[in-house]
Amino acid sequence: MSRALSAVDRIILVFFGLLGLLGGAWGIASWLRVEQVSRVNRRIDASVFSTVQDSPWFTAALWITMILGVILGLWWIAANLRRRGFNRLRSEASTAHGSIDISLVRVASAVGEDLSEVPGVTRVRHRVAMERSRPTITWMIRGEAITDLLELREAIERNEEDLRAALPGIDVDSVYKINLAPVAS
Structure with a gap:
């Protein structure tokens, strides 16, 4: 594995690790009814999320996200499974x-x-x-x-x-x- 690929792997791992840690901490803080988190949760308008699916850009954004995710995922897998052996x-x-x-x-x-x-x-x-x-x-x-x-x-x-x-x-x-x-x- 090259140094650049190793660095990309670590950055992706740290990003998703911090994202998961943040989501887990947010969920625990909501469950424990921490005042600051409860205040932010009350400001979130859940009705906006239900109407997003009806927006004209939602389907296009979903397809673009899916295609980019598949391409980047396949690239990441191919880069990490690249054959390094020689004879x-x-x-x-x-x-x-x-x-x-x-x-x-x-x-x-x-x-x-x-x-x-x-x-x-x-x-x-x-x-x-x-x-x-x-x-x-x-x-x-x-x-x-x-x-x-x-x-x-x-x-x-x-x-x-x-x-x-x-x-x-x-x-x-x-x-x-x-x-x-x-x-x-």
Whole structure:
């Protein structure tokens, strides 16, 4: 997810959150008969709301609101569900005579297999995706509570060195997420 899309998501969430909070606070204040809210409620002419439906502009406004809502909603869903995965990156060693494409999914899988051999590691999953407009390989390492973290760290550092040696000139970020099971009591 890009920073701009993340900012738009947060703004929309804050807007609707504050709108819901305001509506809920208004309803509770009306139910508790708070003087200021009761005064505003008495000024509201409910008969105006019943005649709005008969106005000539009401149907057009309703259709425009509906169409805009559908378009913006579909755009928001499409923007958030956009595929961020990728598989191949072109090596800088590529020339006009030929190109060298490297499958990062296979490289990530090989690193995951090596990390899964560390004693105490129960599962290693990997994901190759664009994160904040950067190509990123993420490994999620699941281990038992008794996993030797120093040995795991050494394995990660060794694999990171091997990864950089295998991918010279390829700019890719690597993230290792370690999740250990809780200690049994």
